[in-house]
Amino acid sequence: MSNPRPLLLALPLALLALPLAAQQMQMPKQVPGKLDKTRVAAGIYKLDSNHTLIGWRVDHLGFSDYFGVFGDSTGSLTLDPKNPATAKVEVTIPVAKVLTASPGLNAHLLRPGKDGGKPDFFGPSPADARFVSIKVTPGKDLISASILGNLTLNGQTHPVTIAARFKGAGTAPFGGKATxxxxxxANILRSQWGIAAGIPLVSDKVELDISAPFEKQ
Incomplete structure (x- = not known):
């Protein structure tokens, strides 16, 4: 009698592969998002937290850059393509989830201050950062816009201007929501928010790079 063990081992693997195969069969043949303003519908949108990244970059000693990302942000966008100047955006950023490729740097960003002193950067339990738009100025190309808003970080609030650009619109293939x-x-000076450790060896200027999709509610 043949050994049934190989068959018993192969069966669960085959069952696991079925959903993946079905998903691959349903994958769209074209990119659903297009740089087409006519696809944008007016309404209230929710930030797609799973696909939003806020990157940051600082100069280190003039030799290289430190860079990392914030993820799991939440927020909303109110948008009318016929009157883009009325757009409003609010985003909350969980600073405690900052991430770099260096475990040592991650720990440094979130460690408490020495001997009960002020942390070098965010500290072990930082409050969420929050950006709330004040004014949106559309570009002449109607694809770009300048977004002036207040950024609250480290317990302080100061204005920040984001140079934004429309990337695309369409229907998300999984979930079917208009997106x-x-x-x-944007560039900020971190010392304005009371985060001044290491300046000038680690640059005061922080370059922010944002990628954010929103789903219509």
Whole structure:
């Protein structure tokens, strides 16, 4: 009698592969998002937290850059493509989930201050950061926009301007929601928010790179 063990081992693997195969069969043949303003519908949108990243970059000693990301952000966007200047955006960023490729740097960013002193950067239990738009100025190309808003970080609030650009709109293939995506860039001086450790060896200027899709509610 043949040994049934190989068959018993192969069966669960085959069952696990079925959902993946079905998913692959349903994958769209074209990218669903297009740089087409006519696809944008007016309404209230929710930030797609799973696909939003806020990157940051600082100069280190003039030799290289430190960079990392914030993830799991939440927020909303109110948008009317016929009147883009009325757009409003609010985003909450969980600073405690900051991530770099260096475990040592991650620990440094979130460690408490020495001997009960002030932390070098965020500290072990930092409050969420929050950006709330004040004014949106559309570009002449109607694809770009300047977004002025207040950024609350480390217990302080100061204005920040984001250079935003429409990336694409369409229907998300999984979930079927109307989705719009934007990219944004901004520069801030971290010392304005009371985060001044290491300046000038670690630059005061922080470059922010934002990638954010929103799903219509």
């Amino acid at each position: 719009v995506g934007f990219q944004g860039k």
